[in-house]
Amino acid sequence: MPKGGHGPKSKKSGRKNKVTVVTADFTVNDFADCPRPQACSRLKKSIASRSNLGVIPKALAESAKREDDLDWFEKDLEDFVIKDDVEEQEEDQATSKASSHKTRKKNNSESECSRRTYPEDLWHILADYIDPEDIGSFAGICHGTHQVTYLSSFWRKLYKRYYQEQPGLPEHVKPTSMERLHGLRARVIRALFVVYPPLAERVQSKGPMEDEPHSLKGYRCLVMWHQPGLKGWQFCFKFQRPTLDTLSSRRASKMDVYHGFNDLCYNPEAGCSVLQVTCCHFSSDAAVMGLLLTQVYVTLSTGFRHHRLRLHFDTRVTNSHNSPCDNVVVLDDVVSIRIFKWWHPSYPFIH
Template sequence: MPKNGKAWRKRQTTLVSTDITVNDFANSRVPAGCGRLKKSMTSCTNSGAFANALTGAAKEADDLEWFEKDLEDFVIQDGEPELEEEEEEDLASEKAPLQKTKKKSKPTKEVAGRTYPDDLWYILSEYVDPEDVGRFAGICHGTQQVTYMSSFWRKLYARFYKDRPGIPLYAKPASMERLHGLRARVIRSLFVLHPVLSTWVQSKGPMEDEPHSLKGHRCLVMWHQPGPKGWQFCFKFQKPALEPLSSRLASKLDVYHGFNDLHYNPEEGCSVLQVTCCHFSSDAAVMGLLLTQVYVTLSTGFRHHRLRLHFDTRVTNSHNSPCDNIVVLDDVVAIKVFKWWHPSYPFIH
């Protein structure tokens, strides 16, 4: 129907009513789902026009026949109901990409600890076992200072010393009177006197020690000597120090403290590789070189082992790197590795 019909003119006359009231909303007969105003009513700015649009216009639409109604008079429900604002916000938050938020670390509150006197740690040190000295020294600064005292090491030695035949000279009480190098002598003595530590260095099998642990160490001395089962070839290794040498000039005070150094130990980080062979074989001198590779294989007759040591001026990680200094020991019967604190270590001061 054209908009200049009677029904259209009748609706336009109803737009000059009074202001909108609460009663107009309460008693409105607008069907559910008709939540939007018609286009013809959006141009009207009078508040009374909106009231008639909600009441009178709906009544006229009900009285007219279907062919007299405009397309805007029919109530058409959309396929998807309108969502509320809260639901729209939820959907928007679900569609938005998840952003990884960094968890803010809560500031930790510093709790003041207790500082015990050094006398208490000194009394407790009398009950520390030799194998737990390292753990005891790492508790705090006070326990570390206790291990720097000569009385701590002398009492530790006196707790386990028992006079019996077969004790080496460096484990005698007379060697504990000198302060210079006292710590190293007590440690060597405990590996002879203490039952727990002595079991650690008991004689193992002929091939139980691992010479691969000496890779990267520098060979200081090499020698050979006759043994009970053949010839013994010995190599003394030292682990390279990581601390740079000091360029400060020595003074008289340094010399005085050097002769009273509790921790003096020239054999610190040294080990001796002892290889027992059935026959004698001459090898090239490798003193001053670094051990880069160690190979232990079977000999030609499959009765003994073969030890091959690669030496170089620098440490190389490649197995295929060329090496001119190779020591091959065939018909190997036993391989032993002695640390500086081992009773069989040949250099005892």
């Protein structure tokens, strides 16, 4: 009765097929009466010489077929198919070709979009129909629209479009203040927060405690003062956002002086805000000019009728809430907290 035996496994890497020699000359006695179990997989030279070599190719095919029918837990690690390096290289080449095709297509689309340039006259015409709250979006469309917003004619037309003569307007809003070129952009923006209804509602609809003093963290206190108000005492702090502008080593020239007196975007109050705190009673506080605001705490006062504001100042910005600080300003019985940006109508510093 023919039996099949498995030969020794090959030690080479990759997938290796087991060679199974099946002949009709093998007897049961060769397996059952074997003196050692380890010798069951080896054949005697006399038996191997009597084997029919013509049966070996057919036995190999049948053995490979039986191995494919085995379950995964009956196979050895070497029986599993491992992807060849050639197939991996072909897949990598296909992936690189697809990515290069996408990159080429994207570059072509970007080059087509970059070639689409409109004349500057078109942006000058469209600028007459831009609302004040959409100027930032209009300036970010392209280089041409950005240059339009740096023209004095753009800001003068914008001012004349919404200005209406009203009694009680401040002097910096009237047309006489728009004749000077120096700082024209800042004056037009301040005037729009007075004469343009959508912007005027933004600064007038806030309540006494709606402003967030936490937004001033990291700002530097330039000036502090106090003055009597209608409901008590007003304590004011002028803050400026710190900048990282580097000093230029270039020498100044006569043209720098000329452009300095004709600078459309001149605004020394840019990045400045005024914190106005109204208290029922007067309190003396330490001077904190030149220091940075590090922490802000708004809590209830002792009688639970008003609020208490505590401001921590330091020479540098600290992230820890428990860091020691000697410069603390405590304002008790707070009635209102207001923050005035440089464009607010109630901002006290106007140039």
